[in-house]
Amino acid sequence: MIKSLDSRQKSKSDWLRYGDEMRRPLLVNPDFDKSNKIVIVGGGLSGLCCAYRIAEKRPDIEIVVLEKNSCLGGVIKTWRDGEWICDVAVNAARPHPSFWRLVQDLGLSDSFKSSNPKAKARWILINDVPHKLSFLSLFKIGPFKLWRSVSKSRLGGQSVADTIPNAEISDALCLGIVNDRASNVDADFLIPSITGFGARPPLPQILLNRKIKSTYPIFTPKNGTLASFSDGMSELIRALNEKLESLDNVTIKLNSKASSVDEVAREFQIPQSSVVWSAPGKLIDGGKTEISVFAIGYHKSQVNHIELGYGTLIPDEKYPISGILHESDCHRSKRCPEDYRLFRLMVPHTRWNQSNDSVLSCAEQLLAAKPAIFSCIGTQKIPTYKPGHMQNIKQTTLDCTYVGWGVSGVSITHLVAEAERLAESLKV
Numbered sequence: 001m002i003k004s005l006d007s008r009q010k011s012k013s014d015w016l017r018y019g020d021e022m023r024r025p026l027l028v029n030p031d032f033d034k035s036n037k038i039v040i041v042g043g044g045l046s047g048l049c050c051a052y053r054i055a056e057k058r059p060d061i062e063i064v065v066l067e068k069n070s071c072l073g074g075v076i077k078t079w080r081d082g083e084w085i086c087d088v089a090v091n092a093a094r095p096h097p098s099f100w101r102l103v104q105d106l107g108l109s110d111s112f113k114s115s116n117p118k119a120k121a122r123w124i125l126i127n128d129v130p131h132k133l134s135f136l137s138l139f140k141i142g143p144f145k146l147w148r149s150v151s152k153s154r155l156g157g158q159s160v161a162d163t164i165p166n167a168e169i170s171d172a173l174c175l176g177i178v179n180d181r182a183s184n185v186d187a188d189f190l191i192p193s194i195t196g197f198g199a200r201p202p203l204p205q206i207l208l209n210r211k212i213k214s215t216y217p218i219f220t221p222k223n224g225t226l227a228s229f230s231d232g233m234s235e236l237i238r239a240l241n242e243k244l245e246s247l248d249n250v251t252i253k254l255n256s257k258a259s260s261v262d263e264v265a266r267e268f269q270i271p272q273s274s275v276v277w278s279a280p281g282k283l284i285d286g287g288k289t290e291i292s293v294f295a296i297g298y299h300k301s302q303v304n305h306i307e308l309g310y311g312t313l314i315p316d317e318k319y320p321i322s323g324i325l326h327e328s329d330c331h332r333s334k335r336c337p338e339d340y341r342l343f344r345l346m347v348p349h350t351r352w353n354q355s356n357d358s359v360l361s362c363a364e365q366l367l368a369a370k371p372a373i374f375s376c377i378g379t380q381k382i383p384t385y386k387p388g389h390m391q392n393i394k395q396t397t398l399d400c401t402y403v404g405w406g407v408s409g410v411s412i413t414h415l416v417a418e419a420e421r422l423a424e425s426l427k428v
């Protein structure tokens, strides 16, 4: 077992290319760049991006992707029913040049659009009253209290609840991103630039952010906006699959479950350092939470009283729904028939009795009665990132290379940037 952390990519140009991603460790085995054949375990977004970026940089290396299921994409799926379209997991990308580069390189620029700037508002339901989230929300906590807890978080290993000492705000943030309570989520993982985790940028953050803004291909995203594909996120998986199929040095094997790094290395006659493990729960298994996702749609006249916006977070456990996302408000492309609106409901299993009727009656209470469509569109497992997660990762000994949302980041922008960084660690 070899202890390693990537220390190669820490220059100013790397910070300009990757921004705060540079704070996150790249869990690359030091012998990875000696590989002449690489096997990637997992055909989710992370595994596919790693295969693409490595294949592009090193056409001389043979790459095999092993996927245990009969289809690619992992948790990324897009549900359709007639003109209703809804993503089951991620529905949009937050701004990061790595993601914009991927979209451009895959030829998807025409279908990739900024979210509706008029639908940026987010609310938290506190005591049954929606409160609009803004920078001023932080003042609810009290500036001195906030300063004291943020300073303490710089010791590392704290929870988000310790770092943001307002239960409603910190719980809403964590439920919305990792489907967990703030006391159970590592602050270094979720908000590393606030806790000061990892390497420090070589120039002031504001200056760095300004410089990064000028590097976006396609279009420069406006503050507070996201961006999505006309046909939902599965469009990205389709394009990656097509690109990989067109490359001579890549083979994708579906219905191929790997059981260990050692077994993969032996079967493909490669050193363990040439295995990239992108399936969650192998390096640090902190457990998983489960969430079901529902689509619900109304005629516009039924939901006139619901403001245009991005969505509402609901930390109060008396409701089975933890978040309502205004799908048809925020995407530029059509997500429902003309004169209708589509919402996506997030239902954590910790607060749900498994009856669809309880979700429907809660939605009818929070939105409106008699929806035009109501459907459970999927159930997903989300990795748990307990306090200390990033510190544990930093100290890990690596038998192979580890990537994906199971280790370094929950958001797709982390995975896409990580794949670029991994490919760059290979010498030409």
Ligand SMILES: Cc1cc2nc3c(=O)[nH]c(=O)nc-3n(C[C@H](O)[C@H](O)[C@H](O)COP(=O)(O)OP(=O)(O)OC[C@H]3O[C@@H](n4cnc5c(N)ncnc54)[C@H](O)[C@@H]3O)c2cc1C
Residues within 6 Å of the ligand: 041, 042, 043, 044, 045, 046, 047, 066, 067, 068, 069, 072, 073, 074, 075, 076, 088, 089, 090, 091, 092, 093, 094, 256, 257, 258, 259, 278, 279, 280, 291, 293, 380, 381, 382, 403, 404, 405, 406, 409, 410, 411, 412, 413, 415
């Ligand atoms: C409900 C929900 C909402 C989300 N919302 C957002 C969002 O708004 N913004 C955002 O940025 N991100 C969001 N995400 C997170 C985002 O979807 C994930 O970060 C990303 O899709 C994870 O990709 P991955 O490849 O790392 O993992 P996965 O998608 O889990 O892929 C892993 C793959 O490995 C395969 N596999 C597992 N074990 C083995 C094995 N032993 N052998 C072979 N193959 C194996 C699996 O079948 C799977 O295909 C959301 C996720 C969920 C569930």
